[in-house]
Amino acid sequence: MPTCVEASRTERAVRRVAPRSLARAAALALALLAPAAAAQKAPSVSARVDPMTVKLGATAALVVVVENAQGGEIPSLPSVDGLRLGPVGSPALASFTEIVNGRVSSQVSLTWRIGVQPQRAGEFLIPPFAVRADGRELTTPELRLLAAEDFRGDELGILEIEAPREVFQGEPFTIEIRVGMETGIQGRLNRYDLALPWLGQLGGLVELGDVAVPAARSAGKILLNARAELEVESLGTRQVGPANFYVLRARKRFVATRPGTLTFPASHFEFGYRSGGFARLVGGSTEDFSYFKRASEFALVVKPIPEAGRPLDWSGAVGRFEAAAIPDRRDVVAGDSIKLTVEWTGEGNLEFFDAPDLARLEAFAPFQVYGTTERRTASRRAVTYDLAPLDAATSEIPPVPLVVFDTTAGRYATVETRPIPIRVRPLAGATGLPDLSPTSTTTPDLRDIRTRPAHDGEPPAPSGGALLVGGAATLAGWLALRAHVRRRGDPAAPLARARRRARRDLERALRAARTPEEQVRAVHAFLAARSGETPEAWAGRDPVQWARAADAPRLRADVALDLRALLARLDAAIWGGASDTGRVDAREVLTLADRVAAGGL
């Protein structure tokens, strides 16, 4: 059986790769050689149905070819009663270029292959429809297709679809599909394709999945709608009239999500032989054949869940259910955990309903419910509750109710487990479980009065008016001080900043000085910074005469005399050949510097 799937894959791969790559290469060559030649010809359209006669169930191809166009589209396909057309895919681009006597001529074409499947036997007319190519609108000719019943396929094959006629909204149901082929030809078959045109196409019908096939009875996979694969189960042979058939079965589960009538169109089962490999590439073999077996369309009525009589605690369960409960133990001490597993089985939406919350059930008040764990499958729903009996008076686990809509009876019903007797022994030396209720025994209230007089008084503070006056005075003082300071120049000017920095620089220079000469340089730099001159101006200058030279004394006389003495001592140390031992004490120099600065310089 898997052989047919392999062959089909190869075909699809070859069909997909070969024409596209060739077409792309040709288009590239065409673009390089003669783009102008193609553009000069007007586009034209042609269409045909291939083949023009098909068996009912087979798919023909509507081939639309547009010549001399680089791009195009088919906006919409016509609607023909009894004929399924589409979908429209992307066109294949093909090009042909020839050079004759040095002249290049080329041809470009776009080709669509659109599936056409008749739904009944008879002759069909496909009316003209529009094709847009390079901005122009072209029209296809009218086409004919003849669909004939495959009487041979009817004799050699089986296709049976078994579905319920009525279901309730939300009720899961199963559709069973049985296919078969006459045992005499079974050995010659390698292709099985089940065409279910309604699968995934009907609004309000949701597929839940396939019913699992037991491994021992699996017969492999067949094609489903020419694209997917469907695992089938062998049902053995069945005699129908004089012939024996090999029968396969697949089952799918669905749920209808809204009320109404669902109409399932006709389905087909194609079985036959298709050559593979090279023979397929060159157009098939004379040994190829296909038969089609048809299943008529059918309808399914989806009934709404009635509003009347709907209990408030309805869980959403729809179907026919049975419930059973099993505790992991039945003899416990108060407060001990009991794992109660409740299992619901039957035909219904077992995966989807809300399991009962035991903590909200009055019957379970003597129990503390700690939590639940769940397992869901299509045929079974198991919920394990973690319960703890609160005291020794508890003698049974009450029934666990589930409100369901019984689809057989057509009304709401409650499915319950049986009560389970248990023994709860008192906890030795304990008074019971702690109260976990959120109520609190505390009550908010005022804080008590204060009985001790406070001795701290208000801090003394200025009045608001005084603050305003102070603010105004601060601003005025700032302006006055600013004006006064700037009368002697900008305090941020480099000379002013050097003057302020002179004392600090002198101290640093004296610390680094190793000889009297370096000390003299440091003193000269200090004096220059304070007087706003260069250090060279102080070389050989007599401070006493310099202080008197101006209209107003620049330096107090005593300070000038001391400064003269200091400079003389330093000069003597330099010119007298004194070594670094002749240096003047730095503290003495700094003291004098402070006096100089305070003395007016």
Add this chain to the structure above:
Amino acid sequence: MDRLARPLLVLGLLALLALAGDARARTSEVAVAQAHAARDASAVAAYRAGDWSAARAEWTALLAAEPRAAGPERARLLGNLGNVAFREGRVLESVGWFTAALRHAPRDTGLWANLEHARRVAKLEPADRGDLRATLRRLLGAFTPAEARLLALGGLALLAAGLSFEALRGGRSGRRAALAGAALALALAAPWIHGAWTALDAPALIVAEARTAVRSEPRESAAVVAEGPAGAEVELVDALPGWAKVRLADATEGWIPEPAVFALAR
């Protein structure tokens, strides 16, 4: 010598008189403090005994004895009167007492707790809703007026320092110092500015249970021009026997019965 002796004698006599006056004043202060403590103890005993009216009378008398006193002691007396009103079942009035007490001790957590509890019992919104605006307002209002003015004075000193630096040094650093001083001064003066901006001359609270009709004139038959919800803060504008003229938050003015309004400036 004689010329010096006479003035010295006069000065000595004056000094003795001043000392005697001071001693008398001190004696008087001690006597007042003792009377104050005795009255307070009596009020506490009455409160403990559940005699709310006696406790109210004693603490009200203590408040009236020093009408200009401010600070924690006044806040304590007002807060205790809030407790009395709450125990008497006059919850809205207790909200007024606690609000008044917080004006003297705005950082007192006990008073805040009592105010919020009383507002909750009275089904009023919390005084501090906890949003950004309320938090900012509570931060700015966390100082008494005197504390706010002291802070502003500190800010002024910092501003003066920054401006002096700028005047003496100039340059970029001087400008930065001036700006920093100004920013700090503004930040420190913010509570004072906020208080001066938002403070009402005579704040009051509506303490009637239902929505109070604000009438155009002080008589029951006058037209109702607005309604004052319980717990709303208003400003007292005028008063007549049995009536108080108030200004609502939307600047509407009108008359409401005097018992429906509680003056917060106490």
